[in-house]
Amino acid sequence: MGIPITVISGFLGSGKTTLINQVIKGSDLAPEEVVIIENEFGEAGIDHELLIHSKENIVQMNGGCICCSLRGDLLNALTAVLDVFVTQGYPIKQVIIETSGVSDPQPIIQTIVGTPNLQPYFYLDGVIGVVDAENIEQNLQHHEATKQLVMSDRLLISQKGVTNKDSMNQMKEQLREINPLADIYEFSLIQSSSELADLVLGNHLFNQSIDDEEEDHHHHHHEFESMIISESGYVKEGLLHNWLSWLMMNYQESIYRIKGFVNVSDQDFQTEIQGVNQLLNFNLTNRLTEDNDNKLVIIGKNIDKDDINQAFQLVIEKSTEGD
Template sequence: MLTTDPRLPVTLLTGFLGSGKTTLLNRILKEAHGQRIAVIENEFGEVGVDNDLLLESEEQIVEMNNGCICCTVRGDLTRILGELVAKRANGTLHFDRVLIETTGLADPGPVAQTFLVEPEVAQAYRLDAILTLVDAKHAMAQLDQHEIAQEQVGFADRLLLTKTDLVSEAEKAALIARLVDINGRAAIYETLQGQGVDLAALLDVNSFSLESVLEREPDFLASGHHHHHNNAISSFAFTTHGEFDPARLDEFFGALVQVYGEDMLRYKGLLAVTGQAHQIILQGVHMLVATNVGRPWAENEARESRIVFIGRNLPRDIFEKGLRQCIGKPW
């Protein structure tokens, strides 16, 4: 989706050990898409970017022979992002977007938080989407044994199934049902050896602009069907036709994140707030909550609020009761 946002788009690539992140990354870098990509890798990654893509250098930031650049995070991600944008501004580096590859055991939360809480980062970059790769052969066991695997799925805007040729249709269907239970709002694609998915479905997703997502997918925040699996992480949606009282809503969310923030992986919403002529866009990662002004409400438009929560053992009844108490006079 096209966006007028002048900030550099960032794609976060995550997934459990052996899920195929680097295979997909190398495919993206080799494809003739005409864009220069800055790749940020954790130095503890299982396998790095193909050596034949890199030019010899001892610098932390190295140039690739296809015009892209690559750097490793030995310290603070904010510092690396700052160095990259500074070099781009002074003309020593040229790139159009950033792709961050996490390690297989990494929680995507701190990376996503960086784009909400760091003013310098938020001014220069926008988090476009979180892509999570899922190993179809081993995912069920990984989801049972490692909660971080569930968190990676929970954070995703796109879920990419790999190694589907190694499982039966019934096994694949059972896995997809479980993924939907954890995160029913992420589109699911299949990819073999990094191929089979159009890059247009992965880049410029603009999925952290909730208003854009709802324009493209009006049912994005609709309640989904749930299945019975051994999942600590799941999702649910809250919808109301009333307007929120801003003071009560601020107080409620302040208390909510204090008590449940560590277990609130991601939450996003489109809100009707009393006294506001525009839609209010809510984004949250753990204890960090951000709001932005969206488009104006149309004259005869129903002022409906919709919020989706993805988290670990969240008490849906408490969330919904508290949100209802923040609603003023219904429309």
């Protein structure tokens, strides 16, 4: 299946680096089995002094961890990791990418899941969004911070600065409005390192199923919005692909995430759709079509929910014509 990649995202000052240090400490992995890829080395980087520096901007830390500075593109960085370490016998079992505080994780996701040459060696385990509870309102005024939340599979809220349970619940509801696909956990750096490692690594979050209990309503944030399509019936495969092509053509860069399950005609099991922007993946699941409805979650901006819903309903109607 390849080496899992976990992307750690979060706005400036959210505590990404501190969390990564704790996760590395608490995981079952030996230091030399973990590769860290950072956007750039900073004064307060991963918690080890640099030991070795190479032309590929890859270093090994004195604690054993490997660190790669993402000064070029991610494909080059991952290729360098393979060339310099895997071919030399390093037993790499995990890659962690720490994005900069103002970067958009979407191109990183697209590179990992959309580059055929990487597929034999790496897979995306999940995108973790670290949320600074103390400064969330201020941070959400920035497009970059909100986009990081939208692209995350799991959101970890730092408990620092949250004084009561009601405030935390309100914050969680606010985050669900921005990204109904993500599961949400609170965390504290006084938690055991092993607990934090369990929250971050090895959970196959990118490919996890959407919550069947998610209510069929729309969420709206001042910049992003989400919708849920929930319909019974079956869709013909060709018509489904036509609908997806129409969706991507009409909304282009406005669709950030699409995820869910559809009942394809003449198939006993549901097909899972996983999309990041224009990149779509399809997988056959073990969910019986006769027991489940079509359900898709779409997150984007300036999307016409009625238009999209009606188009999908038309696909179902046309799929049943002549039956």
